[in-house]
Amino acid sequence: MSVSVVLFTADLRLHDHPPLRAALEGRRQVVPLFVRDRAVAAAGFAVPNRLAFLADCLRDLDAGLRERGGHLVVRSGDAVEEVCRVAAEADADEVHTAADASAFAHRREGRLRRALEAEGRRLYVHDSVTTAVGPGQVTPGSSDHFAVFTPYFRQWSEQRLRDVLAAPRAVRVPPGVGSEDLPVRAGLTEVSPGLAEGGEEAARRRLTAWFRSGLAAYEDRHDDLAGDATSRLSPHLHFGTLSPVELVHRARRAGGPGAEAFVRQVAWRDFHRQVLAARPTAAHADYRTKHDRWRSERTAGDDIEAWREGRTGYPVVDAAMRQLRHEGWMHNRARLLTASFLAKTLYVDWRIGARHFLELLVDGDLANNQLNWQWVAGTGTDTRPNRVLNPLTQARRHDPEGAYVRRWVPELAGVPGAAVHEPWKLPEPDRARLGAYPERIVDLADGLARFKRARDRG
């Protein structure tokens, strides 16, 4: 009987999985393989929160495969060498995997194809597994990618998405292919205490709850910080425990303004992927430089540390940064305002902020993180690169009662209503009761003046 290897990467699911479906065609035996790639760890991407979530995902994938008569094979090392080794052990003639946008994934795919072909095996790379509409699938004609979201979204919306595939009923793994023990979450240190649970089962539970009771109000409530009314599906999209194609199909079927607004956000994810695929250097270099002379760890070390620790003296910024540390996740509005505070108000290099986010975010993703940071810093695809988000205006608009701040900043838990956003205005006896809550590290007017001076110099 012929054998295929399915190399799982950022697609750790059984539902709607084109590589697995293709591998099973013709009643083949399949080796479901995940390689803990040494290069990913060496590049600093294997941080505790994502390792913990990944451990959940691999256990759950293995459990799902076992229910179908198979199991997951896990190996560690160089991904290309390990895939070739497993293919040889199983005497497989083909390998299936999902397309990916990053430069790293492209290089790995090229090496894998050459190594497999040298041994007489074939590599099949499947589109629309980790994206709904993949990089290069829609282009403006004048360039290899869209630099502006609105026209991109127009074309993106016109694409016919492939049908959703059911999870397989049975998976037969050939004997004699050994696996390492699956990683476990327990035993990992420095994991955020409020980290979400990983795995396809948890993803599908959240998906069902979201469609039942969150989606309809999404358009009205997505910026409500205290309401926490977004899907929180981002880690599942990052690890591929949910299929973006399935998500879009289901949202379109549900219909209504909430579903439309939600689909638009999912398209932002594809948008950033197609930018990064076309301009891999945007992961670390300005996409559109303004020749900023950013402040650095050397010139703004104390400010940066206060931002990381949630001790800037601006309650909404501090609440968000503490949520990030506690949950390994942050609300989109909070990401926007904390990033703007670092890059625009403190005028600190966006790469420093992006690195901190990647160290903690469970959904930390090179395309989405770096390009959203660039968007906020004014070096990316924003058509209004000089916009500055004032943290007080943001706080009054998106946390009008102050409930988000009181949730995450215990020193301010006793301050009622919107007064919590400006503790420096409290009368003296009340201020004295705030304990260790810090003074503001910057005056907003000074920050803005510094930003304007730097912008005019640029």
Ligand SMILES: Cc1cc2nc3c(=O)[nH]c(=O)nc-3n(C[C@H](O)[C@H](O)[C@H](O)COP(=O)(O)OP(=O)(O)OC[C@H]3O[C@@H](n4cnc5c(N)ncnc54)[C@H](O)[C@@H]3O)c2cc1C
């Ligand atoms: C500075 C900054 C850094 C960010 N870093 C990341 C990151 O590392 N990984 C990541 O997945 N998202 C990132 N985002 C985008 C966004 O904040 C998160 O995707 C969103 O908050 C996840 O929450 P949710 O699943 O509840 O989103 P929902 O509002 O429910 O949206 C549904 C899905 O759409 C996608 N999406 C939503 N907003 C965006 C956006 N602005 N850009 C791209 N995709 C989006 C996500 O996949 C999300 O899960 C970042 C945004 C900013 C401003």
